[in-house]
Amino acid sequence: MNIILLGPPGAGKGTQAQHLVASRGMVQLSTGDMLREAKDSGTEMGKMVADVMARGDLVTDDIVIGLIREKLEGAKGGSFIFDGFPRTLEQADALGQLLDEMGQSIDHVIELRVNDEVLVDRIVGRAEEARLAGKPVRADDNAESLKVRLLAYYKQTSPLIGYYHAKGMLTAVDGLGTIDAVKDEIAGVLDG
Numbered sequence: 001m002n003i004i005l006l007g008p009p010g011a012g013k014g015t016q017a018q019h020l021v022a023s024r025g026m027v028q029l030s031t032g033d034m035l036r037e038a039k040d041s042g043t044e045m046g047k048m049v050a051d052v053m054a055r056g057d058l059v060t061d062d063i064v065i066g067l068i069r070e071k072l073e074g075a076k077g078g079s080f081i082f083d084g085f086p087r088t089l090e091q092a093d094a095l096g097q098l099l100d101e102m103g104q105s106i107d108h109v110i111e112l113r114v115n116d117e118v119l120v121d122r123i124v125g126r127a128e129e130a131r132l133a134g135k136p137v138r139a140d141d142n143a144e145s146l147k148v149r150l151l152a153y154y155k156q157t158s159p160l161i162g163y164y165h166a167k168g169m170l171t172a173v174d175g176l177g178t179i180d181a182v183k184d185e186i187a188g189v190l191d192g
């Protein structure tokens with residue numbers, strides 16, 4: 001089973017993906033994590049995307065599609081959770097083609113719905129927690145970058161809701177409940 005977790009910054013995509021990895025042995029493919037790894041290890045690509053990410057804008061389609069292509073080519077089948085990918089219609093088309101070439105498809109697209117006020121609280125809260133624990137704070141976890149991230153979501157990513165709805169793949173899940181409540185709702189969709 002392959003699924004996409006779709007939703008704005010702070011909606012809980014990463015949190016829910018990790019639960020699915022632990023509970024179902026699925027493989028999480030997070031383009032945000034891949035890009036941060038590239039940045040932290042100082043690769044040329046990482047240096048190139050660092051400013052764009054810190055600002056909150058989307059990295060170019062060719063870079064993220066390339067990252068996903070590499071992961072899928074190295075994989076011998078499996079059950080993937082696409083976390084934060086696709087984020088544009090071009091990425092969605094590319095993913096469809098890549099899976100098609102592997103004889104696979106997307107089974108469910110789960111849209112995590114959370115309002116902006118809660119998203120801001122979660123992101124600011126995460127930054128605060130990291131600071132108190134003496135851990136590194138994500139360069140884009142601040143009020144200014146969050147505004148840009150939200151704009152990018154509504155402008156470039158939210159059209160995917162209609163795109164996947166038209167294909168009959170989309171289920172919206174209330175992302176405002178507790179982490180366990182959201183986990184149960186997602187399980188209900190997957191086991192449907």
Ligand code: AP5
Nearest residue numbers: 009010011012013014015031032053059084122126178179
């Ligand atoms: P990415 O890393 O994907 O970040 P994001 O989408 O902004 O999402 P977050 O990781 O902040 O949130 P999340 O939805 O995963 O929530 P989480 O579970 O962490 O992307 C970062 C950047 O990389 C982009 O801005 C862009 O520049 C670039 N990029 C990545 N992919 C790209 C692509 N495909 N194309 C182009 N550019 C790309 O939870 C957040 C917080 O809330 C946590 O503290 C968590 O504990 C808490 N929380 C979660 N669920 C709940 C709940 N139910 N109740 C209470 N708290 C909760």
